Amino acid sequence: MISEEQFLTSVFWAQELPRDEQERARRGITLRTVEAGAYLIHRGDRIDNWTGVVTGLLRLGSITTSGKAVTYAGLPPSCWFGEGSLLKDEPRQYDVLALRRTQVALLNRATFHWLYENSVAFDRLLVRLINERLGQFIAQVEHDRTLDSAGRVARSLASLFNPVISPFMGSHIDISQEEIGLLAGVSRPVANRVLQELEKAGLLRNEGGGVTILDLERLRYYGE
DNA sequence: GCATTAACACGTA
DNA sequence: TACGTGTTAATGC
CATH class of the missing domain: 2.60.120.10 (Jelly Rolls)
Known part of the structure; x- marks a missing residue:
């Protein structure tokens, strides 16, 4: 307990x-x-x-x-x-x-x-979570078929900060570029290149073993 | 072309 | 020493 x-x-x-x-x-x-x-x-x-x-x-x-x-x-x-x-x-x-x-x-x-x-409160919670997750997965199928590697990295980073599914996230996460690559399905050199590109675009800040999100909305739709 | 793997240098905890 | 980052060279689809 x-x-x-x-x-x-x-x-x-x-x-x-x-x-x-x-x-x-x-x-x-x-x-x-x-x-x-x-x-x-x-x-x-x-x-x-x-x-x-x-x-x-x-x-x-x-x-x-x-x-x-x-x-x-x-x-x-x-x-x-x-x-x-x-x-x-x-x-x-x-x-x-x-x-x-x-x-x-x-x-x-x-x-x-x-x-x-x-x-009743617990059931409402479950419905809310399942509904949100369904939307997230449908969006992911679409994006995996249409976006390039930069879009996929941006997308998978943004999805970690979904306020319905993970409301305690704030704007920072401890995550290495290697781990970002594992989540997004790209190699570490590609994750590294994309993260620099996203930083130049002002969407996030790379901090060595972590990332701070500066513009979640634009990150979510990056590459569309 | 773009991505991947392997390898190396560099800085830091 | 171990880890994370930045980068390059060789190779593949």
């Missing part, structure tokens, strides 16, 4: 629940650390938790039959995921890999289902 203070500061949806439901949710959450390069979830695993990123960075994706890594989304701090597998009670469809040492919060299955059955 996590402390009340940790619950309120690291779980963005805590305040959306009435007091008694908050307390029930808090008692159902445990913390866990995943080392850099380790898998939190393998494709085919049975899922027993709804999972939130507290610190660090995860990559949602899979490996194609030809062995190529495909990224579906970066999962930054304050992002919660895995509700699909819990609601459908089916094995996990994708891999979740820690790009760096990452702390996650795990809400156990029983508590998740209790909230799902009994809390």
Whole structure:
């Protein structure tokens, strides 16, 4: 179980629940650390938790039959995921890999289902998140087919700062150019070149192991 | 052409 | 020493 203070500061949806439901949710959450390069979830695993990123960075994706890594989304701090597998009670469809040492919060299955059955506030939260994620993935399919590498890097960076999905993000993220390349599906030299291009355009600031976003709206539509 | 990999130099924690 | 960044050369689709 996590402390009340940790619950309120690291779980963005805590305040959306009435007091008694908050307390029930808090008692159902445990913390866990995943080392850099380790898998939190393998494709085919049975899922027993709804999972939130507290610190660090995860990559949602899979490996194609030809062995190529495909990224579906970066999962930054304050992002919660895995509700699909819990609601459908089916094995996990994708891999979740820690790009760096990452702390996650795990809400156990029983508590998740209790909230799902009994809390209007929790259901509204789920609908909002699923709706937003659907829009994000549809946009991503379009962009992967139309944008060049600069647009894809800009897009995948911008998607980390989605205020519905990861509301605690602010404007800075600790992420190396190597990791940006892994998320955007480009090599590090390309990520490096694009980041300099985006900095020249005034959309972000490169800070060595991190990036500060200066203009999220233009970053989101860069290259269109 | 544009991207990738491998390699090297450089600065910093 | 380890890591992140900037850059180049060789190579492939």
